[in-house]
Each structure stands twice: as structure tokens, then as C-alpha cells.
Amino acid sequence: MKKPAALKSACKDFEEDLVLHYYGEGGAAERERVERHVSGCACCRRFVDDLQRLLPRMTESRELPQTFWDNYLRETVAKLAEQEEKKFCWRSLLAPMQSWWLPAFGTVAIALLAFGLVLGKGKLTLFADHSVASLPQEVLADGEQLEFFKSLDMLESLDRLDGREGGRVKPKSNQTSLPKIEWAAA
Amino acid sequence: MKIPTISAWALGLFLLLTADSAFAAADWRNLSPKEKDRIQRNYQRWEKLPPQDKDHLRDEWHRYQRLPQDERDRIKQRYDEDRRRRHND
Numbered sequence: 218m219k220k221p222a223a224l225k226s227a228c229k230d231f232e233e234d235l236v237l238h239y240y241g242e243g244g245a246a247e248r249e250r251v252e253r254h255v256s257g258c259a260c261c262r263r264f265v266d267d268l269q270r271l272l273p274r275m276t277e278s279r280e281l282p283q284t285f286w287d288n289y290l291r292e293t294v295a296k297l298a299e300q301e302e303k304k305f306c307w308r309s310l311l312a313p314m315q316s317w318w319l320p321a322f323g324t325v326a327i328a329l330l331a332f333g334l335v336l337g338k339g340k341l342t343l344f345a346d347h348s349v350a351s352l353p354q355e356v357l358a359d360g361e362q363l364e365f366f367k368s369l370d371m372l373e374s375l376d377r378l379d380g381r382e383g384g385r386v387k388p389k390s391n392q393t394s395l396p397k398i399e400w401a402a403a
Numbered sequence: 404m405k406i407p408t409i410s411a412w413a414l415g416l417f418l419l420l421t422a423d424s425a426f427a428a429a430d431w432r433n434l435s436p437k438e439k440d441r442i443q444r445n446y447q448r449w450e451k452l453p454p455q456d457k458d459h460l461r462d463e464w465h466r467y468q469r470l471p472q473d474e475r476d477r478i479k480q481r482y483d484e485d486r487r488r489r490h491n492d
Binding site for chain 2: 320323324327331334351352357358363367369370371373374376378
């Protein structure tokens with residue numbers, strides 16, 4: 218396609234007036250002033266010629282055939298479909314599972330899990346620390362209780378360690394199951 | 404559409420409940436295996452104790468807690484020494 222020739226430059230003072238003159242703007246005196254200048258200025262005359270040649274081309278609309286619009290629509294729809302497919306490609310992996318049994322399977326699995334938790338009274342040991350099996354949650358969750366049970370041996374002999382042996386009263390129980398307990402003398 | 408939504412809610416609730424107990428056991432997880440073993444043994448002994456012995460030990464614990472820090476350190480040190488001595492004997 219042949220490239221249209223560039224617009225020739227006109228006198229700086231008249232450039233704007235020439236465009237307005239082309240569109241029929243301005244009063245009679247103004248038009249006469251411009252025409253007088255153009256008749257004596259080769260640059261501005263060329264500029265006016267170029268305007269007359271180029272400006273109508275800018276406004277003309279190109280009629281496109283119906284086949285173009287048919288193809289345009291088909292291609293746009295295809296591109297949108299491709300984009301949509303890319304976005305949800307992971308769904309195609311689950312395509313065979315998209316029937317009624319996927320939600321049904323999920324519901325049954327959750328129901329079984331809930332039953333297991335209820336019947337097992339929270340003793341689900343799948344991910345649990347197996348060493349905590351014999352300790353209740355309230356002990357595990359309470360740092361002070363853990364410290365207490367850690368110090369139990371020491372507490373049993375606290376009187377002696379504290380130098381208060383003989384000063385404290387032995388508990389009433391005589392059947393303690395702690396062989397290591399060294400109770401202070403009554 | 405309703406069933407997946409309900410399933411998602413149920414799963415979220417389950418994770419919330421299990422996360423609570425998982426965070427609760429953080430103190431326990433920070434203990435060494437030896438300390439865990441000692442706590443478990445002591446807890447089992449505690450379970451078999453008569454109530455008056457439990458009361459006595461609770462009182463001792465509170466008394467120990469009220470002691471000044473340096474006193475507690477001294478007691479702990481004496482206890483560790485005693486234990487080491489008993490272990491060597």
C-alpha cells in the first residue's frame with residue numbers, strides 16, 4: 218500500500234487559520250485575509266492542497282465484507298473459549314468425578330469422620346503425638362500443670378529439701394502408692 | 404451446589420476444632436523426651452493417689468510457687484544432687 222505524502226508545512230502564523238479556512242470557519246474579512254496570503258505564498262498554497270487531499274481520507278470509512286465479521290466473531294468466540302479452558306484446566310482432571318457421586322463421597326467421608334470423632338471421644342491418633350496418649354488435654358494445654366507433674370518427685374520431698382523436715386504434718390492417708398514419698402514426721 | 408458448600412463448611416469446622424487442640428499441646432511438644440516420660444510416669448502415679456495425698460502435694464506446689472526464685476533454684480539444685488547421688492548408689 219502506497220504511503221500518503223506527508224503534510225507540507227505552512228507559515229507558522231497562518232497554519233491554524235488555514236485549517237479553519239478549509240473547514241469554512243471565520244468571518245469574511247478573515248477568509249479574505251487568508252486567501253490573499255495563500256495567493257502570494259507557495260508554501261501555504263501547497264499546505265492547503267495537501268489538506269484538501271488528505272483530510273477527506275481521514276474521515277472516510279472502510280466498508281468491510283460480511284465474511285470478515287463472520288470470521289471475526291468465530292475467532293473471538295474461539296479465543297474466549299481457549300482462555301476459559303486454560304483457566305479451568307484443572308477441572309478437566311476431575312471431569313470423570315463431576316457426577317453426583319463426588320459430593321456424595323465427600324458427604325459420606327465427613328459423616329464418617331464426624332462419627333469417628335464422636336465415638337472415639339477425640340482420641341483420634343492419626344496425626345497425634347503418640348506419647349500424649351495417657352495425658353488428658355487439660356494437662357497438655359496447661360503449662361503450669363505440666364510443670365507440676367514434672368516437679369512431682371521434687372514436691373514429695375520438698376520438706377526435706379527446704380530444710381523444714383519435722384515441721385509439717387503428714388497427710389492422713391497411710392496407704393499411699395508412692396514408695397518414694399518421704400513424708401515428714403508428724 | 405449446596406452439598407459442596409456444606410462439605411466445605413464442615414471441613415473448615417473440623418480443621419478449626421483440631422487446630423485448637425494442636426495449638427494447645429504446644430507446651431508439651433517443647434519438652435524433651437525425658438521430661439515427657441517423667442510427666443507421664445508422675446501423672447500415672449498421681450491418678451492412683453488418695454485425695455488427701457493429692458491435696459498435700461497441691462499445697463506443697465503452692466508453697467513452692469510462693470518461694471522466692473533463688474530459694475526455688477536452691478531446692479531444685481539440691482533435688483538434682485540427691486537424685487544423682489541415689490542414681491550412683
